[in-house]
Amino acid sequence: MRMRVLLLGGENRLGQALLAQAAAEFIQLESVERPEQGWQPDMADDLLTGAKPDLVLNLAFYREQFQLGLEDAAVLQAQQQFDERLIRGCASKGVTLMMLSSARVFDGSKTTSHTEKDEPRPTGALGRLQAQLEDSLRTQCPKHIILRFSWLLDAAPEGPFGQLIAGLKGPSPLTLPEEWRGNPTPVADAARVMLSLLKQLDCAASVYGTYHYGSSEVTTWISFAQNVMQELIGRGVLSGDVVFQPVAYGSLPELRGRPQNAALLGRKLMLVFGIKPRTWRSQLPALLDELES
Template sequence: MRMRVLLLGAESSLGQALLAQAAAEFIQLEAVERPDQGWQPEMADQLLAGAKPDLVLNLAFYREQFQLGVADTPTLQQQKNFDERLIHGCAANAVTLVMLSSARVFDGDKASSYTEKDEVNPTGSLGRLQAQLEQSLRTQCPRHLILRFGWLLDGAAEAPLARLVAGLQVNAPLELAEEWRGNPTPVGDAARVLLSVLKQLDCAAPLFGTYHYGSSEATTWISFAHCVVQELIGRGTLTGDVAIQPVSFASRPELRGQPQNAALMGRKLLMVFGIKPRSWRSQLPALLDELTG
């Protein structure tokens, strides 16, 4: 790769998946892991000055955004301070900045999958921060790419998939929100998409802008859970079917601030970059392998 790519948040599951796929193609990325003291704003200036990258891929707050959905004020402020400083620095140095966002920027009221043309209207504090950072990036840094994901799934013990599997293994009915829709997207698939984007940007293709990606096809969390159950039964991890009790989306406190419809349409990414969506069903066994070790 001709570009010097600086990867922030290399310790994250998405960062690790991306580095593994890049290494398999003999592509070298300059990886920076989260410092012990966390991501402080001044570090953005130091990293840009020291590495002198052509492109920065910002996964610094992947854990807070996609694994935990952290929405407490101090954490959001820390993310805002660091990302705003990074945006300003990349703009000042004509560095391309690739930033992740999510379906949280939408209110979830739309009946069909969201496209990049749909108006943002976040209902939660994390979604509002993501929308604010998106706008800041568009305004300040012409050389940018925003990639929105919905349900990013990995094997981390604190992430949604692990919590789902743990709930399924308890000998009691499991309450799950009905009609919570999205695209289950394994982290390995997200890494594939990111690497494909980087390779095309490396060819000096001016393909900046906002894009969506979700593994095909969109489904409900309950339907996804049933697929997980069948896979676990086949592995002998579960001895029988699990009673899943549908409850209203609004009754689940852990989903507060998330859109009930988090399904994203990735047609623009396909048309511009030629990146085809992969089925999450075909990737589910490997994803559970990562979870069960």
């Protein structure tokens, strides 16, 4: 790869998946892991000055955004300060910045999958911050990629997939929200998409803008849980069916700020980059293997 790519957050599970796939193709990415004191705003300037990258891939707050969904004011402020400084620095130095966002920028009232043309209307603090950072990146840094995901799943026990597995192994019945819709997307698939983007950007393709990606097909969280349960039964992890207790989506406080419809349509990404979605069903066994390893 001719570009010098600086990856922020190489220690998290998405960063690790990306580094592994890049190494398999003999592509070298310069990775920086989270410092012990966390990501401080002045570090953004130091990293840009020291590494002199052509492109920065910002996964610094992946865990907080996509696995924990933290809406703690102090955490959001730290993210905002660091990301805003990074945006200004990339803009001033002409560096391309790739940033992750999510379906949280929508209110979830749409009945079909969201496209890039839909206007953001976040209802939660994290979604509002993501929408604000998107606006800052668009207005300040012409050379940018905003990549929105729906449900990003990894093997972390504290993440949504890990919690689902723990719930399936726990006492029955398992309480799950009704009609929570989205694209279950394993981090390995997300890493595949990001690496494909990097390779085309390396060819000087002028394809900046906002894109959606989600593994196919759109499903409900209950239906996804049923598929996971059947896979666990087949592996001998569960002895039989788990009883699900559906409850109204709005009755679960842990889902506050998340859109009830988190489904994203990735057609623009396929048309511009030729990146076809993979089915989450075909990737579920590998995701469970990672959880059990």
